[in-house]
Amino acid sequence: MARRLPPSLPRRRSSASLLALSYAGLVVYASLYPFSPWQWPPGLTGLALLQLPWPRYHGSFDIQANLLGYLPLGLLILAASVRSGLRLRAGLLLALLMPALLSYVLEGLQYFLPGRVPSAMDWSLNTLGAALGGLLGLALHAVGGLTRWHGMRERWFIPQSAGALALLAIWPMGLLFPPPVPLGLGQVLPRLQAGLGQLLADTPWAVHRVAEVMPAHAALPPGLEALVTALGLLTPCLLALSVARPGARRLVLVLAAVGAGVLATGLSTALNFGPQHAWAWLTPGSVAGLLVGSLIALLMCMASRRAAAAWGLLATTALIALVSEAPTDPYLAQSLAAWELGRFIHFYGLAQWLGWLWPSFVLAWLLAMLTQRA
Template sequence: MGWLPSRLPPRRSSATLLAWAYAVLVVYASLYPFGPWTWPPGLSARDLVGLPWPKYWGGFDVQANLLGYLPLGLLLFAAAVRSGRGLVAALLIGLALPPALSFLMESLQYFLPRRVPSLVDWLLNAGGAAAGVLLGLVLYLPGGLTRWQARREHWFVPHSAGALALLALWPMGLLFPAPVPLGLGQVLPRLQELAASALEDTPWALQWEPGPLPDAPPLPPGLEGITIALGLLAPCVLALSVARPGWQRLALVFGAAALGVLSTALSTALNFGPQHAWAWLTVSSWPGLALGLGLACILCAFSRRACAAWGLVAVCALIALVSEAPSDPYLAQSLQGWEQGRFISFYGLAQWIGWLWPFAVLAWLLALLAHRDT
């Protein structure tokens, strides 16, 4: 076995956090719309141990089930290796856990009238996870994971797994269209609507209008540009708060800007058609992007602790401005097509990530500033 790369030293890895996040995605996509839960007529408890062979399936279902579990197998294998487990243990974890999760999800679909359990889906999920493990093995044998660890240690300080996981989730949050380009975190109006609905017809009923109305005037161009700048600045300061000093800080800033622009273009293309992919680049967007990129470049010269402190200011301001932005009636009409289509489970999860991502960044930056050795 001398041809195998040496076991990596145990260390908290962003692959572990991403594996948990992706498992949540799988559960969300498998059980949406989470009701109504009913016991199927004629189903006995003994029938739950097996899955039926479907009467029909389409090409999209085959691709979605096969590719959907591939990242989970890869992430579990990488997380096991990075945590210090041996190759055999990592292979068993990557090959056993995804099929077990898939079988549980398919079995629970018996109780959801809008979902159909399928043995083919389970086989495809298991095959996709195995392909992910194989991909991880291909990267592991020539020392690819070892080189990735060395590269990560060169670019980032220890204990940066949480920040890297949040940075990896940021593009997914951008796939659900924001009220302002790069403007994630518009969850406060939804919480107000939920509170108003829960307290309706009670002595504690809310006396204000919950959240911006669809026909409310849009943000002035200046505020819209500032919101876009803050939306770009948020991931940049998160990366700078865990980045080592050096030229790589500028590379991270420009990489985040390119990723944000491309993710927003992809989101616009998915909703309004490929011909409108760059329609969001308006007279307010260009100055906002330039301002956010310029501020991020200036912060490259600051300490990690200072970047984290400025990050708290930027993210709080982003949440405040995005909460005042009105919803887009054309966007709402476009989303009805998604809600009636096959991507609603994925799209709903992207929406939740977009809503909660800034608050997770706030929690991470606060925890970082709480450590005196930052």
């Protein structure tokens, strides 16, 4: 139980650490959304804020969500601890205490948000879920699961791959909020336009003048839709190839990315429009884009990692530029209005933000990789 990683294994940045931080950000978002209006809770003193009340009513979904929601966090913290060389006991303790402290702070902050309700039961379930995650990680380590992952990563990827692997892991989550074009993540420029309009409100450059400079977009023609879909598929494929070692495993990575993109988009469509419409997004334009993107990605398997990173930088930039010209689907907006806010909107809103910002994170990572010394 007190073993460390073998001394021969180099200490490298772990993708589990980045995934744990990303998942902790998801937990913070889901716990404090909509982040307003902040106000002091009436009738509560400082000491009362340290006590979490036990709820009078609770549903089965709340119990399951609070229990299972923190399980991945405990698992990732233990994996990151083991990967960094900490003893198993220390890693298990961190996997229990860090999520418990995070949950307690977030539950206390919910006192200041009228739309949220702090709960001692939620904190207990969160802590129990994190403990179960830590024990699951301990069981995986006992059967060699974490060691096998480390060995597979050493065989498949270069040492400086932690950031890329974390981005690849969260890519399907960004697809859960349906983009305007299949696989077309990165529609952040219209949001910047809306923010600019709010910033310039009640000024000579008010929102109506911003709209004159940035008019509403018409629907994309089929050819441009296919191009955006192809670029949306190429971006994660080239990101994976930029950190993959040579060999046939590169083909496996490309095929895995294609499968993950198709399945995540199908799941997203089923959640919004019903299971019977899960594959309605496979239009002639999107199918053509998938085929073209897959073919180019397979050809890029023969290129060097640096070439894959350079072409990935170009593809991601083009994706952000083109997808910003796509309009918002009115049927999707109508479907979103029917979502059950109390259960899904917090995680669903985070998926929307991931879809907006994920290509920008890829741009930053690829640019940093290309500019660093060989």
